Amino acid sequence: MEVGNTRSYHHGDLRAALLSAGYELARGGGADAVTLRATTRRSGVSPAAAYRHFASHEELQLAVGALAMADLARSIEAHQTGTDDADPAVRARQRLIGVGDGYIAFALDSPGAFDIALFGLFTMEDAFAPESMGDTGRTPYQLLTDAIADLVDLGLLPSGQAQSAAITCWSTVHGFATLATSGPLRRHPRPELDALGARTVRGLVDALLPGYQPSSLG
Amino acid sequence: MEVGNTRSYHHGDLRAALLSAGYELARGGGADAVTLRATTRRSGVSPAAAYRHFASHEELQLAVGALAMADLARSIEAHQTGTDDADPAVRARQRLIGVGDGYIAFALDSPGAFDIALFGLFTMEDAFAPESMGDTGRTPYQLLTDAIADLVDLGLLPSGQAQSAAITCWSTVHGFATLATSGPLRRHPRPELDALGARTVRGLVDALLPGYQPSSLG
């Protein structure tokens, strides 16, 4: 089988082509732009062909969303680099901040991809899906829980608060990304959103780790 | 003109009927259920009739969303009652907590209405729309900024932090409601979500008002 042969009756690797085409469409117009017909059209194939690889339109969207989720993981990883401080507590704190910064930066940079990544909102199992792992082999949710686990190991956070801390962090960052991307803040200038996001993330982390490099929350 | 006369050629008050039918549909299946055809069908009218009252399908959905937003305001107001402590600082703090509790309770009680209330996500102008006001004549956003303004007046919060504090509060509560309603937490049992939400709200408020009745954040 010759991969990428578009001349033959059979495509070669239509599933990958549909995912790629769907991701391009999502970047442009979010999850709603990932229409089954538009995706097959862009892949040079008839609409019904998609049903050989995806059970429904929704499954195609979810698969494209998993790709976007992997890019979200990569954005977080990129914002976690350079945390080479000597103090492990500082490093752990910076890694948690990197999760928030990377999450918000991805939403602001690629609102369409962010939209489909959180489309339909995945279940708890999807939070560990291999397709959604970044370059370090971890999903965005795992990167968050890893950072919090480090804080617990260092004694900076009571272990009993790990789960609810993860939910609070995720809620705050996700809420901000939503408001800034498709909410009332969507018309605000980008630099202002960056500053607001950075302050929100740092305020949240300060609140989680009381007495540690406190800065104002707000 | 006889209002509510469904026998005659003209409906009487079709706009209100469409909004009511649309709201019922939204309660059942969120914004996606508020189809133009389903809404007109339920109102006993042809699809094109809707275009005499709404410029497009999206405008109908936004108008229904404004109704839902007013109910959200009423939920917040209900959670703010009973804040009759003698200490004005305690009252102000409880009013802010009421915003978060009412927001989350509405999302959990009426996920469909919550979905369309935040549908398409309205602009900053919509945050002050009269159609979205509750019984006290204030929109949900105004109830939030009112509570924060009270805290500033009492000297519990620096005035320079009012705007970003509002954004942080909204982000956290909205993010939690989203995750709990249509996100990975959607299958969690209701009492657990209530407890998580209450802890998230109180942790957030504690972080905003440091040193005031602190409880654990997480």
Next chain:
DNA sequence: CTCCTGATGTTTACGTTGTTCACATTCGCT
């Protein structure tokens, strides 16, 4: 090498959706 089977893509069709346009009906003002 041939043939057959299963995988994969096409064609056609159906029902649904939002939207428009020409037309019908009715309200309210002169």
Next chain:
DNA sequence: AGCGAATGTGAACAACGTAAACATCAGGAG
């Protein structure tokens, strides 16, 4: 009383998701 504006109808169109019957091709069995 009658006319114009407001409001509802009907038919039509394009786009959508989906299904069924059919066509084509890859790869293994004989």
